[in-house]
Amino acid sequence: MKRILITGGAGFLGSHLCDRFIKEGYHVIAMDNLITGDLKNIEHLFKLEHFEFYHHDVSKFIHVPGELDYILHFASPASPIDYLKIPIQTLKVGSLGIHNCLGLARVKNARVLIASTSEVYGDPTVHPQPEEYWGNVNPVGPRGVYDEAKRFQEAMTMAYHTYHGLETRIVRIFNTYGPRMRLNDGRVLPAFIGQALRGEDLTMFGDGSQTRAFCFVDDLVEGIYRLLLSDYPHPVNIGNPDEITIKEFGEEIIKLTGTSQKLISLPLPTDDPKQRKPDITKAKSILGWEPKVSRAEGLKITYEYFKSLSPEDLHRMAH
Ligand code: NAD
Ligand code: UDP
DSSP, X not given: OOEEEEETTTSHHHHHHHHHHHHTTOEEEEEEOOSSOOGGGTGGGTTOTTEEEEEOOTTSOOOOOSOOSEEEEOOSOOSHHHHHHSHHHHHHHHHHHHHHHHHHHHHHTOEEEEEEEGGGGBSOSSSSXXXXXXXXXXXXXXXXXXXXXXXXXXXXXXXXXXXXXXOEXXXXXXXXXXXXXXXXXXXXHHHHHHHHHHTOOEEEETTSOXXXXXXXXXXXXXHHHHHHHSOOOSEEEESOOOEEEHHHHHHHHHHHHTOOOOEEEEOOOTTOOSOOOBOOHHIIIIIOXXXXXXXXXXXXXXXXXXXXXXXXHHHHHHO
């Protein structure tokens, strides 16, 4: 039985990865310090013989007994609201955290896959973004703590690959959504759906002309699974290229939820990227991957999830 360590395993993406690797017959060890995650995301796995949970900060030395075949490094605050609140921890988990994971991987002779991000492209001047684009990041702007941590993480991972011959994979994840996002994590989808559910106006930042392209979580997990098992060590974009303006996205959420509230405009945050859309040519050719779930389908599933939460959960996740 293959053994896999998933850091950030109690988070949105990490918990879906735990589910997938359990389903594939792996022994899954989730590690998380719960700074932005939630045990509720993985509590259904606690009863399983082949699932373990370690409450641990991966920026500190990591000890895992026994063998490991794979390490997925997903621990990191991911939403702007989170990483602006905890900037130092964000920088630490992207630097000390990945150093610990790579060191552990050498000892265990494990393959490492790291969660990088479209944010390595910053506010891109090339559109759509191919992996060859080096990016346009402001290192000392508010988003720099996240973007530069992720860029360092890629550099460190590539150095371990080049100098130590470690098997490594790098996924550049574009905006992903789905069940288990936190209603209060500040990202646009939970923000809009939460506002619609509470009968509040939807807070669009700026004039809403900035674009994003949203990928449903199941599609992302499939792409990550294929990348891990591939032999490709260079970065691969995984995302859904179906681009939309934030204004149009807000209008879709208004239609989906049937809310009688409207879109209101608030100031655009500093360095908010104006446009973003993945070039997925590499994922298609190397992994034979492309997204299967349309935004209409994915949004419906995600809305049903938020509607199914108990009032206690809704309250807990809104504050
Ligand atoms: P999330 O906040 O739901 O999950 C992150 C998890 O990491 C949380 O459970 C948190 O408690 C844990 N964590 C943070 N710091 C830690 C530390 N020092 N030690 C142990 N655990 C720690 O966010 P997510 O959306 O699931 O993102 C997961 C990963 O994917 C992140 O690395 C993020 O940068 C990356 N990513 C996500 C997206 C997206 O659209 N969701 C896009 C690009 C990249
Ligand atoms: N956004 C918005 N209203 C909100 C939250 C976000 O208009 O309540 C905008 C934000 O300014 C950005 C886009 O939606 O242009 C996506 O933001 P998110 O935080 O989800 O992801 P990221 O900016 O990291 O892509």
